[in-house]
Amino acid sequence: MNALAARRRHPAAIALLILLGLVVTGVGYSVLAPKTASATTASASQVEEGKKLFLANCATCHGLQAQGTKAGPSLAGVGAAAVDFQMGTGRMPMAAPAVQAPRVNEVRFTQEQIDAVAAYIASLAPGPAIPSPEYTSGENANVALGAELFRVNCAMCHNFAGSGGALTRGKYAPNLRDIEGKHIYEAMVTGPQSMPVFNDDNISPEGKNDIIAYLHAVDKQENRGGMALGNLGPVSEGLFIWVFGLGIMIAFAVWLGRKAA
Amino acid sequence: MSSTPYDADGLRRGDKAPETPYSPGMKKIGGVAGWLDDRTGAAKPIGYLMKKVFPDHWSFMLGEVAMYSMIICLLSGTFLTFWFVPSAGQVVYDGSYVPLKGITMSEAYRSTLDISFDIRGGLLIRQIHHWAALLFIVALSVHMLRVFFTGAFRKPRELNWVIGCILSMLALVEGFAGYSLPDDLLSGTGLRAAEGFMRSVPVLGSYISYFVFNGPFPGESIIPRLYSVHVLLLPAILVGLFTVHIGLVFVHKHTQYPGPGRTNNNVVGFPVMPVYAAKAGGFFFIVFGVVALISGLVTINPIWAYGPYDPSPVTAGSQPDWYMGFADGALRLLPGWLEFEAFGFTFSFNVMIGAILLIPVMYTLMALYPFLEAWVTGDKREHHLLDRPRNRPTRTALGVAALTMYGVLMFAAGNDLMAIKLHLSINDITHILRAAFFIAPVIAFWVTKRICLSLQRKDRDLVLHGRETGRIIRTADGKFFEQHEPLDPYARWNLVDYDTDQPLQLEAPADENGVASPTARKDRVRAALSRFYFDDSVPAVTPAELAAAHHDGHGHEAIEGAPADEDRPALESSRREAPPRP
Numbered sequence: 152m153n154a155l156a157a158r159r160r161h162p163a164a165i166a167l168l169i170l171l172g173l174v175v176t177g178v179g180y181s182v183l184a185p186k187t188a189s190a191t192t193a194s195a196s197q198v199e200e201g202k203k204l205f206l207a208n209c210a211t212c213h214g215l216q217a218q219g220t221k222a223g224p225s226l227a228g229v230g231a232a233a234v235d236f237q238m239g240t241g242r243m244p245m246a247a248p249a250v251q252a253p254r255v256n257e258v259r260f261t262q263e264q265i266d267a268v269a270a271y272i273a274s275l276a277p278g279p280a281i282p283s284p285e286y287t288s289g290e291n292a293n294v295a296l297g298a299e300l301f302r303v304n305c306a307m308c309h310n311f312a313g314s315g316g317a318l319t320r321g322k323y324a325p326n327l328r329d330i331e332g333k334h335i336y337e338a339m340v341t342g343p344q345s346m347p348v349f350n351d352d353n354i355s356p357e358g359k360n361d362i363i364a365y366l367h368a369v370d371k372q373e374n375r376g377g378m379a380l381g382n383l384g385p386v387s388e389g390l391f392i393w394v395f396g397l398g399i400m401i402a403f404a405v406w407l408g409r410k411a412a
Numbered sequence: 413m414s415s416t417p418y419d420a421d422g423l424r425r426g427d428k429a430p431e432t433p434y435s436p437g438m439k440k441i442g443g444v445a446g447w448l449d450d451r452t453g454a455a456k457p458i459g460y461l462m463k464k465v466f467p468d469h470w471s472f473m474l475g476e477v478a479m480y481s482m483i484i485c486l487l488s489g490t491f492l493t494f495w496f497v498p499s500a501g502q503v504v505y506d507g508s509y510v511p512l513k514g515i516t517m518s519e520a521y522r523s524t525l526d527i528s529f530d531i532r533g534g535l536l537i538r539q540i541h542h543w544a545a546l547l548f549i550v551a552l553s554v555h556m557l558r559v560f561f562t563g564a565f566r567k568p569r570e571l572n573w574v575i576g577c578i579l580s581m582l583a584l585v586e587g588f589a590g591y592s593l594p595d596d597l598l599s600g601t602g603l604r605a606a607e608g609f610m611r612s613v614p615v616l617g618s619y620i621s622y623f624v625f626n627g628p629f630p631g632e633s634i635i636p637r638l639y640s641v642h643v644l645l646l647p648a649i650l651v652g653l654f655t656v657h658i659g660l661v662f663v664h665k666h667t668q669y670p671g672p673g674r675t676n677n678n679v680v681g682f683p684v685m686p687v688y689a690a691k692a693g694g695f696f697f698i699v700f701g702v703v704a705l706i707s708g709l710v711t712i713n714p715i716w717a718y719g720p721y722d723p724s725p726v727t728a729g730s731q732p733d734w735y736m737g738f739a740d741g742a743l744r745l746l747p748g749w750l751e752f753e754a755f756g757f758t759f760s761f762n763v764m765i766g767a768i769l770l771i772p773v774m775y776t777l778m779a780l781y782p783f784l785e786a787w788v789t790g791d792k793r794e795h796h797l798l799d800r801p802r803n804r805p806t807r808t809a810l811g812v813a814a815l816t817m818y819g820v821l822m823f824a825a826g827n828d829l830m831a832i833k834l835h836l837s838i839n840d841i842t843h844i845l846r847a848a849f850f851i852a853p854v855i856a857f858w859v860t861k862r863i864c865l866s867l868q869r870k871d872r873d874l875v876l877h878g879r880e881t882g883r884i885i886r887t888a889d890g891k892f893f894e895q896h897e898p899l900d901p902y903a904r905w906n907l908v909d910y911d912t913d914q915p916l917q918l919e920a921p922a923d924e925n926g927v928a929s930p931t932a933r934k935d936r937v938r939a940a941l942s943r944f945y946f947d948d949s950v951p952a953v954t955p956a957e958l959a960a961a962h963h964d965g966h967g968h969e970a971i972e973g974a975p976a977d978e979d980r981p982a983l984e985s986s987r988r989e990a991p992p993r994p
């Protein structure tokens with residue numbers, strides 16, 4: 152106890168305390184939060200609920216009427232799809248200002264809450280809606296066509312296998328492994344950040360479904376040639392041969408030299 | 413018919429008995445070999461070769477790794493030619509790889525897909541071919557570094573160094589040609605880039621490009637042309653040059669590291685037959701085994717994932733194989749303002765310097781280095797003993813500086829991957845690497861030289877004063893000293909067996925009549941370079957110094973002569989006279 156008391160004034164104590172508080176609230180929230188989410192069409196009460204959530208979580212950056220501030224763009228006309236994508240992939244609410252909102256795997260909102268915010272944003276101005284599951288499942292689609300569409304439209308940023316690539320000034324096109332079909336579709340129609348918008352004239356909904364099918368096929372693909380080294384192309388191959396190829400060869404050479412001596 | 417004194421046999425009485433049908437070779441070596449020797453007379457030269465002695469050191473086996481991986485490339489490449497169709501003709505894919513079914517592609521790409529998916533063992537052989545190609549160039553490069561840092565390129569081996577440089581450059585081209593054959597997205601992007609490089613040649617660019625591609629890019633001709641180059645022309649040159657290379661090694665005999673009993677005039681090691689041959693043969697199988705293992709476990713060049721080439725798409729992470737990385741890196745670092753227009757032409761020096769000039773300039777400098785060093789040192793002797801890198805601080809530092817420069821370019825080729833993996837800005841990385849290209853080699857030079865010099869001083873200290881034992885001795889008259897344990901003569905030998913050059917002295921720029929020497933300018937440059945090389949060199953311990961250290965010192969039995977099997981007194985032969993200066 153004495154030891155603890157002595158450390159009370161340690162600078163780390165505050166940080167620890169805050170951390171503890173956060174963990175407790177986080178755990179408490181996840182236990183108490185409602186679990187069932189049933190999608191419904193936007194009702195007045197849903198918009199109301201969405202507005203509340205928006206004011207609480209998003210308004211600091213996006214403004215009280217979602218009109219935009221210095222910290223975040225206007226959300227008028229981005230549509231339900233953008234909100235569903237941004238919140239569903241954990242990008243929003245953004246944790247800290249950064250060149251690009253990163254994907255966060257623990258999503259902090261239920262689908263019901265996300266739908267409510269989406270309904271609220273959609274009620275401000277029309278924009279792309281959340282796509283119908285018909286085009287986001289990747290079923291009954293042409294994988295080969297999807298692959299071709301992907302190479303032509305997406306590979307320059309996301310790499311041939313969707314492993315991601317760098318853009319200017321610290322921005323990047325993320326890795327596309329294991330992304331829900333719905334989010335892939337929404338990314339295409341809303342064009343988050345530096346990504347261009349691919350509307351239905353560019354790539355038809357069927358084409359988008361083909362792309363989703365292709366990306367999901369790559370997720371499932373066993374690697375025909377063995378370990379894929381992250382699907383990063385020749386750089387990782389070069390690194391591999393220098394480290395392992397040369398390493399093993401030198402080890403053998405030293406061993407043989409020893410033997411002979 | 414009257415009888416004659418001679419019967420039929422008698423006619424031949426004067427003939428000599430037929431010579432023994434066996435050559436001496438037959439007696440020495442068994443049946444088949446003897447039979448062959450009778451017809452070719454090969455026993456003598458082969459016997460001579462077989463008796464050649466090879467010294468043993470792991471770093472001498474790097475060249476062997478390169479040789480074996482080249483052989484593996486030749487074997488696996490031959491297998492690939494059975495199925496590969498070098499044609500740009502368009503076909504619709506209907507093979508077993510579903511994600512490409514129904515796509516239009518070139519025959520070259522389709523046949524590579526077939527090799528990968530529909531021909532038994534094809535994918536393994538493809539991966540063996542490509543991994544072996546990468547290993548070939550890795551091993552060859554490291555082999556080259558070994559030769560450089562140990563000074564094995566000195567007389568009489570300069571010519572072989574030059575051949576090595578050519579081999580290495582051709583290997584790059586051979587690899588690039590292979591990489592471009594399957595006509596997948598990456599290889600097509602590579603070709604597209606190559607076409608851009610050709611066009612960056614001022615004035616002639618577009619003519620060269622039309623000539624090589626037989627019309628506008630991509631055209632139908634480039635794949636068959638590259639194919640001839642890749643499977644016929646370059647392999648033939650590579651194998652030919654390689655044979656000369658290895659032949660010269662036999663003629664010069666292998667170098668060896670300094671050590672007791674090893675002199676400039678002998679080679680200590682094992683004869684080719686049987687020891688060395690057995691080892692080398694075994695090593696071939698090890699290399700093959702390791703390459704096969706890697707190829708079985710790790711994908712290389714998954715052309716099915718890249719998709720067929722089509723001029724419109726390009727993928728993130730489009731990089732060449734590692735050995736072309738430095739050129740790609742140079743392109744990424746060169747600033748855009750090097751492109752400008754003049755006289756109605758566009759001069760794209762931002763592309764040309766990295767893509768067209770870099771490789772020939774780099775290899776020319778490399779090939780000339782032995783001659784430059786010989787000129788600076790004025791050294792005309794033959795060298796069969798290798799240098800320890802620390803004993804040539806300036807050369808070692810120059811080598812490390814050049815490597816650093818190469819390394820910066822190499823890193824630059826991966827600037828996009830560094831940006832994404834390390835969450836950095838690609839622009840910042842590029843700026844930093846641009847600065848590093850100029851600054852890092854200077855720092856590397858200085859640091860390496862300091863390290864070499866201090867290692868040399870440490871060696872001197874060891875030789876003169878022996879190892880510190882940590883035992884404090886109190887003498888009878890009350891003095892204290894730490895006992896130093898002298899090195900044994902074998903260990904010492906390794907530390908003193910080198911010679912140190914002194915900087916060349918500048919000869920009088922004018923003779924006594926005041927006539928300026930016609931070579932004064934050249935001499936000054938040479939003296940300056942010589943000072944650059946040798947100003948701060950740390951000389952090896954001389955016998956006299958050692959004796960002096962022995963007398964005033966705490967060491968014992970300091971100068972106990974040379975190791976037993978040495979033909980000259982050790983300490984004398986450890987210091988050779990400096991060569992007469994021209």
Ligand code: HEM
Nearest residue numbers: 485486489490492493496542545587590591594643647713
């Ligand atoms: C000696 C050095 C050699 C090097 C460095 C080399 C390198 C390469 C490389 C990097 C590729 C691309 C392969 C891929 O990933 O699919 C390739 C393809 C190929 N090489 Fe070689 N190669 C060499 C010798 C040979 C020889 C001697 C032959 C034939 C006799 C050959 C036949 C082929 C063929 C037919 C292909 C295209 C087939 C395919 O890509 O699957 N190569 N080579």
